Amino acid sequence: MRKSIDDFLTNLEHKILVDLESKHSKLKSKMAILVQQMEQMASKINEMQSDFTKMTEYATELQMYVGLREIEKATSQATKYIDDLEREDHFSERNLDYIRNITSKLQSILQDVKSFGDININTTPSTLRVKAGRKDQAQHLVQNIPGIEQIKPSLIRTLIIPKDMKSLHIKACVALPDGKFMVLDKNKNQLLLFSNNGIFIRKVFSFTSDPWDACFVRNNTVALTLGTERLTAVVDVKKDIIIQTIKLSHYCKGVASDGQILVISSVDESTIVNLNDMSHTILGGLKGNRVALFQCNIYCTIFGGNKVSCYKSTGELLWTFINQDIINSAGITLDKNGFVYIASNGNNSIVVVSPDGKTCKTILSEDDGIKDPWAIDINRETGMMIVSSTISDNSRSYCSAIAYKI
Missing domain, CATH: 1.10.287 (Helix Hairpins)
Structure with a gap:
């Protein structure tokens, strides 16, 4: 409403x-x-x-x-x-x-209109399971993390793209902590800011080179990879200026951050950048076009593949998940419980993989309005997810992004 x-x-x-x-x-x-x-x-x-x-x-x-x-x-x-x-x-x-x-x-x-509704407290039977031990000791096993079947995203809104900007090619999406959204437009090499209501606010920055990916870092800053330039730029969103550039020996494609480090990936090798002292650590075996970070583990996808891989921060492979529900994997992100969300571009769907890399579930498909998904991001504090998708309007198709609540 x-x-x-x-x-x-x-x-x-x-x-x-x-x-x-x-x-x-x-x-x-x-x-x-x-x-x-x-x-x-x-x-x-x-x-x-x-x-x-x-x-x-x-x-x-x-x-x-x-x-x-x-x-x-x-x-x-x-x-x-x-x-x-x-x-x-x-x-x-x-x-x-x-x-x-x-x-x-x-x-x-x-x-x-005084209210949108009433909030009631409904009581349901407890799911607490108790395993008895000695009389003076008991273990209470509580299921804190929901199962994969319980993940059901709720549609919030679609970003409203101005008429003169409907030639966008969204390469990356970022869900900011304040509820706003950012998209990276590959067509005009520009970073665009939208309000939490999905209204276009302004162009934040434009680039002469070809940007590939973007992620939130900390303190109103986002990082953007500049592909074949072998550069990663850190941009202050409020001041609209580049405050840091990072030059690497390999292509800069995927990028992810937890506020302390940056992981910059390519199909050849990847690099961890310590944001406190700007030291570099090269991970030769970690390869991917898109990358995500969660609790010191690194997750990667490679375009055209049907798998997702999880590595330790040292580059050691923990697991690889391959499934036919994933076709031409693109963007990747994780929620607060460690579930892995993948933009499956080849079959117009969003697929969730369990934290242990053993099972998966398709949570959004073409029936939900998802078409040609490329970029995806989740703000773990707010539970807001944003997915790029092709939208049809009056017989015309254009690229936009759809926001969901996880």
């Missing part, structure tokens, strides 16, 4: 702004034409004044007589033009006024 109201008000706002722009342009055009005509008439009058001065100096009486007849004819036309301007109300002041037209029904929302 909140989204419907937001979309409706946004549409009303857009209509009145379009109307304002149209009327302002029309008024401005008329004024420009009028000023041009008046300047032309003023030029003619200046020419007549010059001609009159020359006649008084050099002309004979007969020439003066003929010349004055012509000047009189021209001045009559100028006088008639000025009279017509005044008669047709061209000299009146014109202002753009806004006539407020808010219906009482819309205003009544502020008075009549």
Whole structure:
């Protein structure tokens, strides 16, 4: 309901702004034409004044007589033009006024709607399992982490892409701690910021080289990999400036951070960057186009594959999960419980893999509106997930991103 109201008000706002722009342009055009005509008439009058001065100096009486007849004819036309301007109300002041037209029904929302609903406490039987031991000792086994079958994302909203930006090719998505979203546009090499309501706010930064991936780091900063440039840039989102560049010996494709380190991956090797002293550790056996971090473990996918791999921070392989439900794996992220979320680009779905890398489940598919997913991110504190997807609108398709609650 909140989204419907937001979309409706946004549409009303857009209509009145379009109307304002149209009327302002029309008024401005008329004024420009009028000023041009008046300047032309003023030029003619200046020419007549010059001609009159020359006649008084050099002309004979007969020439003066003929010349004055012509000047009189021209001045009559100028006088008639000025009279017509005044008669047709061209000299009146014109202002753009806004006539407020808010219906009482819309205003009544502020008075009549007191709540979106009531919160009740429902009691269900306990799932606590007790394993008895000695009489003076007992172990209580509580299932804190939900099972994979319990993961069911709830649709929140779709980012509203402005009409002049519907050629986006979203390479990466970032769910920020404050509820805002960022997307990395490969088409124009730019980083874009959206509000928590999905409204476009502004362009944060643009790049001359080709960006590949992005992630939140800490303190209003995000890191972006610049592919074949072998560079990773750390950007301050509030100041819109690059505050750090990291040069590596390999391509920079996937990037992930926990606030203390950066993991920058490629299909050749990967590098861990310590953000405190900027020291580098190269992991030769860790390879991936996309990368994620969780509790000191590193997770990777390779484009075109059907697997996800989990490594220790030392580069030692812990497990690899391969499944036919994963086709052309792309973006990767994890939730607060360690479940691995993969954008399965080849079959238009989002697949979740269990923390031990043994089972998986498709939680979103083409039936849920997912098409050509490439990027995915989860903010573990808020449980907000954002997924890039192709959207169809009035027979036109364009790239956007969809937000869910995990």
